[in-house]
Amino acid sequence: xxxxxxxxxxxxxxxxxxxxxxxxxxxxxIATLTALTRDVALAEDLAHDACAEALRSWPRDGVPANxxxxxxxxxxxxxxDAWRRQDALAERYARIGSTLxxxxxxxxxxxxxxxxxxxxxxxxxxxSTPAQCALALTLxxxxxxxxxxxxxxxxxxxxxxxxxxxxRALSAAAVPFEAPDPHxxxxxxxxxxxxxxxxxxxxxxxxxxxTPVHRELADExxxxxxxxxxxxPREPEAHGLLSLMxxxxxxxxxxxxxxxxxxxxxxxxxxxxxxxxxxxGRAALRRVDALGKGRGPYAVQAAIAEQHAIxxxxxxxxxxxxxxxxxxxxxxxxxxxxDLNRAVALSMAEGxxxxxxxxxxLTDEGALAHSPLxxxxxxxxxxxLGRPDEARAEFARAIPLVGNAAQRxxxxxxxxxxxxxHPEG
Amino acid sequence: xxxxxxxxxxxEAALAASKEQDxxxxxxxxxxxxxxxxxxxxxxxxxxxxxxxxGFVVDFSTPDKVVTDGPYGEVHELFNGFWLISVADxxxxxxxxxxxxxxxxxxxxxxxxxxxxxxxxFADNEFIQKEAGWREELERTHEG
Numbered sequence: 001x002x003x004x005x006x007x008x009x010x011x012x013x014x015x016x017x018x019x020x021x022x023x024x025x026x027x028x029x030i031a032t033l034t035a036l037t038r039d040v041a042l043a044e045d046l047a048h049d050a051c052a053e054a055l056r057s058w059p060r061d062g063v064p065a066n067x068x069x070x071x072x073x074x075x076x077x078x079x080x081d082a083w084r085r086q087d088a089l090a091e092r093y094a095r096i097g098s099t100l101x102x103x104x105x106x107x108x109x110x111x112x113x114x115x116x117x118x119x120x121x122x123x124x125x126x127x128s129t130p131a132q133c134a135l136a137l138t139l140x141x142x143x144x145x146x147x148x149x150x151x152x153x154x155x156x157x158x159x160x161x162x163x164x165x166x167x168r169a170l171s172a173a174a175v176p177f178e179a180p181d182p183h184x185x186x187x188x189x190x191x192x193x194x195x196x197x198x199x200x201x202x203x204x205x206x207x208x209x210x211t212p213v214h215r216e217l218a219d220e221x222x223x224x225x226x227x228x229x230x231x232x233p234r235e236p237e238a239h240g241l242l243s244l245m246x247x248x249x250x251x252x253x254x255x256x257x258x259x260x261x262x263x264x265x266x267x268x269x270x271x272x273x274x275x276x277x278x279x280x281g282r283a284a285l286r287r288v289d290a291l292g293k294g295r296g297p298y299a300v301q302a303a304i305a306e307q308h309a310i311x312x313x314x315x316x317x318x319x320x321x322x323x324x325x326x327x328x329x330x331x332x333x334x335x336x337x338x339d340l341n342r343a344v345a346l347s348m349a350e351g352x353x354x355x356x357x358x359x360x361x362l363t364d365e366g367a368l369a370h371s372p373l374x375x376x377x378x379x380x381x382x383x384x385l386g387r388p389d390e391a392r393a394e395f396a397r398a399i400p401l402v403g404n405a406a407q408r409x410x411x412x413x414x415x416x417x418x419x420x421x422h423p424e425g
Numbered sequence: 426x427x428x429x430x431x432x433x434x435x436x437e438a439a440l441a442a443s444k445e446q447d448x449x450x451x452x453x454x455x456x457x458x459x460x461x462x463x464x465x466x467x468x469x470x471x472x473x474x475x476x477x478x479x480g481f482v483v484d485f486s487t488p489d490k491v492v493t494d495g496p497y498g499e500v501h502e503l504f505n506g507f508w509l510i511s512v513a514d515x516x517x518x519x520x521x522x523x524x525x526x527x528x529x530x531x532x533x534x535x536x537x538x539x540x541x542x543x544x545x546x547f548a549d550n551e552f553i554q555k556e557a558g559w560r561e562e563l564e565r566t567h568e569g
Contacts, residue, residue: 016516020519020520023512023513023520024520219426230464231464
């Protein structure tokens with residue numbers, strides 16, 4: 001044909017193809033094997049053995065038509081071989097043997113339920129929060145230990161140890177693969193949502209490190225959030241969380257200046273906000289309301305983020321409404337952070353004096369003692385009230401409490417701007 | 426994560442052949458494919474297009490811009506639907522594309538959707554700046 005050069009095939013690198021297959025189907029493979037072995041650590045080992053086998057045989061025999069089912073079938077065979085060698089557990093062997101087929105589409109469990117059960121295991125309350133985040137990303141997100149270590153800015157060995165310890169804890173606690181009992185359901189779903197949001201916030205506003213955002217990590221959380229919505233379509237808070245993450249993620253590009261420093265909401269170029277993300281975030285919030293079960297804490301936070309997203313400028317923001325939404329949030333999920341945010345909104349709606357009363361009340365209660373948030377907000381309010389000396393003292397108190405270098409730079413800048421020797425001070 | 430558009434393309438012959446097939450079987454296969462992308466959390470959008478005979482073509486090769494009814498005489502492949510997926514990388518986009526249940530005579534063209542980083546050099550351009558406002562306008566219109 002005279003249509004130009006012949007097309008060159010791409011995507012035939014086996015290791016890369018396996019990586020992509022794993023990203024797409026890893027969770028389902030592990031979930032299916034966990035359903036069978038009732039042991040998530042063993043299931044993962046078997047799956048990894050099957051991947052190693054794929055790297056050997058796919059270049060020779062070609063990639064199977066259904067790679068996920070192939071990996072599962074190979075892993076099952078390995079499990080049987082191991083049990084045969086142990087010459088025990090005949091009943092278990094018989095059960096698996098009866099389900100074993102050469103290869104086929106029915107090797108995998110129905111996706112939604114089994115992956116959801118896997119996510120409940122990954123976010124099980126016996127695990128520490130960092131372990132829950134790591135397992136959610138490796139077992140369900142299909143990421144390698146190396147990838148998760150890189151995303152959380154920790155050495156690979158640290159992450160490996162964290163994951164090994166987590167799996168041991170799951171075995172020791174004999175955590176079942178079944179979905180939680182109805183009376184536990186609400187708490188366990190909340191636990192899963194919390195882990196996904198923690199992963200997101202660690203990407204959106206890293207507590208440590210040098211960069212103000214870590215987009216890839218937040219993107220992984222968004223992907224988990226979309227999975228959750230697909231698996232729990234009747235849970236309003238799953239939609240609420242997705243909405244919140246989408247609306248916050250719309251500000252990603254605008255939150256970092258060209259020199260890498262963070263840009264505060266008030267100074268962000270709103271033209272750079274991702275309108276597509278805002279659109280999708282608002283649509284998710286409408287789905288919460290369509291379920292008719294009311295708004296939970298994530299949905300209310302999403303509604304607050306929505307108010308920012310639709311405002312043309314800081315001054316044209318409906319701050320009164322935001323104050324109200326924080327009041328609602330404070331009733332649903334009381335926390336000093338919510339009160340502090342309400343104070344910030346109040347300072348915009350009514351003025352810094354009213355807000356300072358609220359902040360002082362929090363200070364008197366001893367809230368957020370080791371967080372930089374309270375002194376930095378207080379400093380901001382005092383500066384606006386024309387009390388620069390007190391404001392400087394607050395910023396100076398906040399700076400050593402900040403773990404993220406980029407956020408520290410912002411506070412340094414505020415401190416300097418208040419310096420009487422500074423030309424603009 | 427980059428967004429990719431999977432563009433369904435079929436020859437007229439393949440499209441005619443598909444009309445002979447059990448339509449419900451096609452719906453089921455496509456439905457299972459869509460469901461797998463929903464459950465993997467990668468799907469961000471998509472739509473199918475109606476029969477090309479309902480469409481028309483504007484040809485810009487002459488100044489008077491000739492409009493003709495579809496299907497299109499010169500075009501060998503018809504664009505009849507698309508998906509938007511948000512994936513880790515190009516390899517994953519390839520893997521999803523391979524899984525699409527399409528038959529002989531059809532192709533899937535996969536393209537990365539541009540984002541603002543592609544227009545970084547033109548950030549000051551009047552229309553690039555206006556675009557954000559337009560998107561907001563569209564959003565309000567859709568809110569109804």
